[in-house]
Amino acid sequence: MKLTVKENIKQLEDNFNKSCENPTFVKLVKKLKLSKNEAIKLTSKLEDCVKELDNCHNCKGLSHCQNAYNGHVKMPQKENNQVYFTYLPCKYLKVRYEEELEKKQKLEETNLARMKDIDFSDKKRAKVIKWLDEFFEKFNFKESQKGLYLYGNFGCGKTFLISALLNELAFQKQIRCEIVYFPELLRTLKDDWNLYEEKIKLYENVDILCIDDIGAEKVSDWGRDEVLGTILQTRMNKNRTTFFTSNLSLEELESHFKASGSVDDKLKSRRIMERIKQLSVPMELISENKRK
Numbered sequence: 001m002k003l004t005v006k007e008n009i010k011q012l013e014d015n016f017n018k019s020c021e022n023p024t025f026v027k028l029v030k031k032l033k034l035s036k037n038e039a040i041k042l043t044s045k046l047e048d049c050v051k052e053l054d055n056c057h058n059c060k061g062l063s064h065c066q067n068a069y070n071g072h073v074k075m076p077q078k079e080n081n082q083v084y085f086t087y088l089p090c091k092y093l094k095v096r097y098e099e100e101l102e103k104k105q106k107l108e109e110t111n112l113a114r115m116k117d118i119d120f121s122d123k124k125r126a127k128v129i130k131w132l133d134e135f136f137e138k139f140n141f142k143e144s145q146k147g148l149y150l151y152g153n154f155g156c157g158k159t160f161l162i163s164a165l166l167n168e169l170a171f172q173k174q175i176r177c178e179i180v181y182f183p184e185l186l187r188t189l190k191d192d193w194n195l196y197e198e199k200i201k202l203y204e205n206v207d208i209l210c211i212d213d214i215g216a217e218k219v220s221d222w223g224r225d226e227v228l229g230t231i232l233q234t235r236m237n238k239n240r241t242t243f244f245t246s247n248l249s250l251e252e253l254e255s256h257f258k259a260s261g262s263v264d265d266k267l268k269s270r271r272i273m274e275r276i277k278q279l280s281v282p283m284e285l286i287s288e289n290k291r292k
Helices: 005-019 023-032 036-057 091-110 123-138 158-173 182-191 193-205 221-237 250-257 263-279
Strands: 072-079 082-089 147-152 177-181 208-212 241-246 280-285
Touching: 005 036, 023 036, 023 072, 036 072, 036 082, 082 091, 091 158, 123 147, 123 158, 123 280, 147 158, 158 177, 158 208, 158 241, 177 182, 177 193, 182 193, 182 221, 193 221, 208 221, 221 263, 241 263, 241 280, 250 263, 263 280
Parallel strands: 147 241, 147 280, 177 208, 208 241
Antiparallel strands: 072 082
């Protein structure tokens, strides 16, 4: 049965009053400075926003997003006394974007990096550069050589320096080298499980591997033990040279890997750290942020 105008208005008002029981709804109305009549007319659309905001409040990441558009939340905006609705990126999408941007910048900087491109004017880099230069001169397949665990502040050029060395080895000595951004590797494998065997085999067996930005990933048993642990164990058994870059010292990285802090996690974290120590020499680099 079709409602009369009066009945329809009453129903809208009842819906509004019910929605006002939700604090998030009330906050939106106040933020937009809506009169009661304006809010009544927009109740349905505002309820959609509230639902998506509630979803965001309990969300654990992009793969768990329950909103209409993945990584976005429907939000009201007011301009010139007119209310319109738009989709804004959530915090997880912003992080993803920043990581993608950083990855793109790194790729642009490192793909063609060579030893001759290294800036020798910064004395804080002298120790690292000397180590890399000696590594290049001495490297051969007959002897097992440890890589470098290079850690330090954000943007100081850790990835660039190691990329320059690996590119030089590939060009001058035809060494097969790979640099993998670790958080991206985990995300890629989660998105497509069919790639697991192919990727793991590649990183287990390539002549020289650099695991870039280890410690920047979100810790999980799977990422730590099944991905990282598997790669490191095989490389250690085969005496494959392995490099690492990180913003964390070895002690900080061990704490990072402990995750829940359980006895089991502590043991697994220690096992990972022993493999890293077997494969690399730790060296700190504190220098100017080249990306600022």
